[in-house]
Amino acid sequence: MTEAAHAARSHETSRSPSAEFPKGRRLEAYRWMVLARVMDERCLSLQRQGRIGFYAPLSGQEAAQVGAAFAMQPEDWIFPAYREVAVALVRGVPLRSVFDQLVGNASDRSKGRQMPNHFAFSEIRFVSASSPIGTQITQAVGASMAIQRRKDRIATIAFFGDGATSSNDFHAGLNFAGVFRTPTIFFCQNNQWAISLPRERQTRSATLAEKAAAYGFPGVVVDGNDVAAVYRTVREARERALAGDGPTLIEAQVYRFGPHSTSDDPRRYREDSQVQAARQRDPIALLKATLVQDRVLDEAADSKIWEEARAEVAEALAGAEKEPLPDVASVFEDVFAALTPRLEEQRDEALGMHGGHRP
Amino acid sequence: MTEAAHAARSHETSRSPSAEFPKGRRLEAYRWMVLARVMDERCLSLQRQGRIGFYAPLSGQEAAQVGAAFAMQPEDWIFPAYREVAVALVRGVPLRSVFDQLVGNASDRSKGRQMPNHFAFSEIRFVSASSPIGTQITQAVGASMAIQRRKDRIATIAFFGDGATSSNDFHAGLNFAGVFRTPTIFFCQNNQWAISLPRERQTRSATLAEKAAAYGFPGVVVDGNDVAAVYRTVREARERALAGDGPTLIEAQVYRFGPHSTSDDPRRYREDSQVQAARQRDPIALLKATLVQDRVLDEAADSKIWEEARAEVAEALAGAEKEPLPDVASVFEDVFAALTPRLEEQRDEALGMHGGHRP
Amino acid sequence: MTELTLVQAVNRGLQEAMRQDPDVLILGEDVGVNGGVFRATEGLQKEFGPGRVIDTPLSETGIVGTAIGMALYGLKPVAEIQFLDFIYPAFDQIVSELAKFRYRSGGQFPCHVVVRAPYGGGIKGGLYHSQSTEAYFAHTAGLKVAIPSTPADAKGLLLTAVHDEDPVIFLEPKRIYRAVTGEVPDGDHRVPFGKARLVREGSDVSIFAYGAMVPTATDAAATLALEGISAEIIDLRTLVPLDERAVIASVEKTGRAVIVHEAARFCGFGGELAAILAEKAFYSLKAPIARVTGYDTPFPYSLEHVYLPNTDRVAQAARTTVRAG
Amino acid sequence: MTELTLVQAVNRGLQEAMRQDPDVLILGEDVGVNGGVFRATEGLQKEFGPGRVIDTPLSETGIVGTAIGMALYGLKPVAEIQFLDFIYPAFDQIVSELAKFRYRSGGQFPCHVVVRAPYGGGIKGGLYHSQSTEAYFAHTAGLKVAIPSTPADAKGLLLTAVHDEDPVIFLEPKRIYRAVTGEVPDGDHRVPFGKARLVREGSDVSIFAYGAMVPTATDAAATLALEGISAEIIDLRTLVPLDERAVIASVEKTGRAVIVHEAARFCGFGGELAAILAEKAFYSLKAPIARVTGYDTPFPYSLEHVYLPNTDRVAQAARTTVRAG
Numbered sequence A, B: 001m002t003e004a005a006h007a008a009r010s011h012e013t014s015r016s017p018s019a020e021f022p023k024g025r026r027l028e029a030y031r032w033m034v035l036a037r038v039m040d041e042r043c044l045s046l047q048r049q050g051r052i053g054f055y056a057p058l059s060g061q062e063a064a065q066v067g068a069a070f071a072m073q074p075e076d077w078i079f080p081a082y083r084e085v086a087v088a089l090v091r092g093v094p095l096r097s098v099f100d101q102l103v104g105n106a107s108d109r110s111k112g113r114q115m116p117n118h119f120a121f122s123e124i125r126f127v128s129a130s131s132p133i134g135t136q137i138t139q140a141v142g143a144s145m146a147i148q149r150r151k152d153r154i155a156t157i158a159f160f161g162d163g164a165t166s167s168n169d170f171h172a173g174l175n176f177a178g179v180f181r182t183p184t185i186f187f188c189q190n191n192q193w194a195i196s197l198p199r200e201r202q203t204r205s206a207t208l209a210e211k212a213a214a215y216g217f218p219g220v221v222v223d224g225n226d227v228a229a230v231y232r233t234v235r236e237a238r239e240r241a242l243a244g245d246g247p248t249l250i251e252a253q254v255y256r257f258g259p260h261s262t263s264d265d266p267r268r269y270r271e272d273s274q275v276q277a278a279r280q281r282d283p284i285a286l287l288k289a290t291l292v293q294d295r296v297l298d299e300a301a302d303s304k305i306w307e308e309a310r311a312e313v314a315e316a317l318a319g320a321e322k323e324p325l326p327d328v329a330s331v332f333e334d335v336f337a338a339l340t341p342r343l344e345e346q347r348d349e350a351l352g353m354h355g356g357h358r359p
Numbered sequence C, D: 001m002t003e004l005t006l007v008q009a010v011n012r013g014l015q016e017a018m019r020q021d022p023d024v025l026i027l028g029e030d031v032g033v034n035g036g037v038f039r040a041t042e043g044l045q046k047e048f049g050p051g052r053v054i055d056t057p058l059s060e061t062g063i064v065g066t067a068i069g070m071a072l073y074g075l076k077p078v079a080e081i082q083f084l085d086f087i088y089p090a091f092d093q094i095v096s097e098l099a100k101f102r103y104r105s106g107g108q109f110p111c112h113v114v115v116r117a118p119y120g121g122g123i124k125g126g127l128y129h130s131q132s133t134e135a136y137f138a139h140t141a142g143l144k145v146a147i148p149s150t151p152a153d154a155k156g157l158l159l160t161a162v163h164d165e166d167p168v169i170f171l172e173p174k175r176i177y178r179a180v181t182g183e184v185p186d187g188d189h190r191v192p193f194g195k196a197r198l199v200r201e202g203s204d205v206s207i208f209a210y211g212a213m214v215p216t217a218t219d220a221a222a223t224l225a226l227e228g229i230s231a232e233i234i235d236l237r238t239l240v241p242l243d244e245r246a247v248i249a250s251v252e253k254t255g256r257a258v259i260v261h262e263a264a265r266f267c268g269f270g271g272e273l274a275a276i277l278a279e280k281a282f283y284s285l286k287a288p289i290a291r292v293t294g295y296d297t298p299f300p301y302s303l304e305h306v307y308l309p310n311t312d313r314v315a316q317a318a319r320t321t322v323r324a325g
């Protein structure tokens, strides 16, 4: 941890023993992290082959995502950015549904309307992601205000990156959260880059976590490569939220191993040596080492985990690729709850041009 | 000063002796403060009589404005909000020009295009004010970046209120200023109210000044009723700016004695006793007491200052009210540097309807 | 029935909606203790408490962003933007988020927020307390846009808006907030979206208007009647959904169209109306389509009477149109 | 003359402007070290240094707000918005400030900023990397709006934009950034604002387009020619100022109009064109005015080919129009 990180840690609330990561679930966490890594690699190559249009990898952020997902409860609301594939998986979204979205087929829960990675899964309270940076932050606060009004015993968590701390919604969201003392967890995955802009040039504060002070609530830095530390930090924040003590800003310090997205070439702006150095603290390797040390895992079992993950990914992909495109008429649905006469007219025009059946 | 204010003061840079308020100019400062107060009272009554359409008084903020204006140099750029009448006067705008704007006549430098209080005086580098809250903050930072690029030895100052700290531009502006270390002074007149919202419910940070830490530069609280303290604080910030040490956020703690504007009825949201308590520290009375104590001023001289101010205001108003409205054709000027064919066509239509001459 | 001003009718509409459904709440700047700068929310915090009438910090981004979050959660927030001129800090939330939530999630996350804002000129508000930018919202797929011109419609359209399933931009013509009073039904009065109001029947020319331009157009029709020109006045009431049928039917009858709005002409809502007519009522048109609108300039202060359409300009355009063919 | 793609021509235009005038500078996200996500600013930071090609934090509010401040001070900033879809956090600065500075100050504070943004669909960008919202800007008095459709125009309009005295929204059709190459004059090549480009002469129908729809319309004209229909293609080049004279003159000749744009139809730029024609070329019109546009829905991903106008749709509309009268 950096010195600044230590300083920011002093903000942290007292340790809660009930917040410790359940040892029995470490292997489970490991499996999810491996699955996410395998997915990442597969999707990067799928994009190169033109089989999916885009992908934003999460390699290096697996512990942060899985740790946070484990710490939240099923009733909690998740406001993701566009890298939170692992969060969705941990909360129970079938891998197949993820691939349906990535290929944008007729089975996609979002009807093939969004670019890959922009997921929405209402059954796990995983709110529809959008591309504009930061917008989910105020929305999470609004949902938290609704929680307060309904007196529900849950919390919301908003995921965002280091770059998003510069957004309008970061400022508005954290300010409203402070004023209304909402049960919100602001989970910033500081992966050190906003595309080509390094963290140091995003803002001049020593840590991102300390920005919370400007809004009157605590900010905490956590080592995002340590799944147990992430879990504990999110858990404690959740306890504070449910106790009525208001929001917490968490800065999970990680490193983005891969490109920003499949459209990006990181060699243009960073040295490979920096990436190699960061990979020394690969969250998967770190967790594996602990598990091996504690004799929960050996190499054979580990290989099996990776193989199973690959098989699972291959199967989900194959299924998703067999599906047809959504129907032409679907373009006109969900603009409003019901089609307007104007949209009906346009739908009929499109059906005339492109075929497809009127629903 | 509040306890929080003391805490924030610890951020402050070391005292600079050259930053002390020049004693010989105290009476001059007092005259400006009185003139502003007299204007305020006159304008409130003018609005009630329907002779001007709107007014936003500055009573209670005279020391903050005059102190800041004295501390800046003529070449510095001013980015005002809509209450900075005293700043414009101190920098040399004739009172008559102010009234030309308030009545929106043909002599108004802005051609009667803006509501009262939205001044623009290019000759004193007083940038055109707009109503949307906070927008001048990023603009001041941009001008500061231009200063850096041109290597000019000047600074910019942005005026805004406590409410504006919640705006998008506050966040973006301070963040850019921190990152680029610009020669910018962020001068927040915390008058305790954003229309009906009290400062405590605008944000949960203990002071507004401490928000600077989120952007990696110092924030300072100053007693905004003390013209010398304001002067010194702004002066020190200006010295830092010119020394290349970057921006400073200054929170001048004042109290808005009057209504938010002539459209506002403050009795709906605050107790008169609170106003009375605040008036105990009227910046004009405080300065007068010092001047009287130092035998720079006596009651007779003071009465004369007030009378002269009233006469000056009456004369400027009378002159401004004699002017005609701007010409109908002026509506179509300055949309672009030159009229487009479309605007020419519309101008001719309007001239046909309303008369007036084609330029 | 109660005799109310338009802004009082807005107030009663909000009150009625909040009484009907505990999920309805209000948020915005100065809406609580102060009752709104135009008093549209007067008395509501007293009746429903600060948990349902929420004074927010000065951030439209925050107001609309949090309203969206509340709506996703199942509440029915009504966000007040103090003046339409100040909605732009929230524009990203409105056009990128609010308008697209249902669509982008394949219907999984409908997002129903009503955003209320006083708009329009005629109150000596200068550049930033006068603008009419309904076209921005009407052009944004996924938003409904409602604009009442009478007290009864203010309440009736607002209640429909609050109970609608889609996001609604609800624009209130502040110039006529208190200009006239009208009979407003008590209780649960609703005016459906997508149904224009026939203000006055006529046979020579159709005048289309909304908001504060409806009384202006109606006054013009009275003048025209004295000259023997029979003008039909149609108040669109909702720009989205638009009652295209009524618009087309009227021009099929009169053969002539004058479109009136306060907003700047270029790319304004009048362009859409003209385009619809030039496509779908082409063979009925006897004369060029006229637009009487604000000019293509920012909104001036001292000369706002030059900028704003008035009775003379509307009547003149109608005359020219009738004489043309 | 050099053979360049459209995005290369943008790059050369920026380079030329920066060489001409030391006050020209660029700011935006990833424009410096990375050379822009589309490589429009490639090599410029190397040539002109980080003081003139500035990588900013992730804030469009900050980018446009600071660009305005620079312009007030006398510099000539060119702000890049990474995708037009991400301009909305800066919308307040653009419509409330940039567009109105000169006007509201009575000419005391002109404010010349060029805001560049790639826009439009056809690259499988889904809702947020595809939109065409030029109508928002065209409706805002005080902004000029330029949209090139060829490499030569990209450079020529951009140089005009940088040296103009007014704010310019410069929209680049990213779908054809690299689709074709074209001859681009070296050095100080300028294309004036407000002059449409006659892409192809014709006598039966006028097709108006801009940006990536120009090649689509031109392809449609080729198809139509085989059927004996002579279509005139006009590339508007700048929406503001609009070359009204060219638009009207073309329809006076052909008597028929088809308007093509990617943006949603309702209240889109096509509405304005249709309204101008229905007012000022009314007596020349032989058939209803047709619009071929994106639909009134958000921009879809998998089915973007359904949403976007293509050659078939344009040709079909032209045929219908020609047959109609």
Ligand SMILES: Cc1ncc(C[n+]2csc(CCOP(=O)(O)OP(=O)(O)O)c2C)c(N)n1
Binding pocket: A083, A131, A132, A133, A160, A161, A162, A163, A164, A165, A191, A193, A194, A195, A256, A260, D029, D058, D060, D082, D086, D089
């Ligand atoms: C408002 C907005 N501006 C620009 C972009 C383009 N963009 C996409 S991702 C990105 C960087 C985001 O960085 P960060 O918040 O750190 O998240 P990360 O990608 O590192 O997870 C940018 C600039 C955008 N999506 N939205």
Ligand SMILES: Cc1ncc(C[n+]2csc(CCOP(=O)(O)OP(=O)(O)O)c2C)c(N)n1
Binding pocket: B083, B131, B132, B133, B160, B161, B162, B163, B164, B165, B191, B193, B194, B195, B256, B260, C029, C058, C060, C082, C086, C089
């Ligand atoms: C973006 C925006 N939202 C709302 C308003 C309406 N409004 C005008 S002044 C004001 C309060 C400003 O408070 P503060 O910043 O403290 O300045 P003060 O008026 O106290 O000087 C509000 C909400 C506005 N002008 N701009």
Ligand SMILES: [Mg+2]
Binding pocket: A161, A162, A163, A189, A190, A191, A192, A193, A194, A195
């Ligand atoms: Mg990042």
Ligand SMILES: [Mg+2]
Binding pocket: B161, B162, B163, B189, B190, B191, B192, B193, B194, B195
């Ligand atoms: Mg204030």
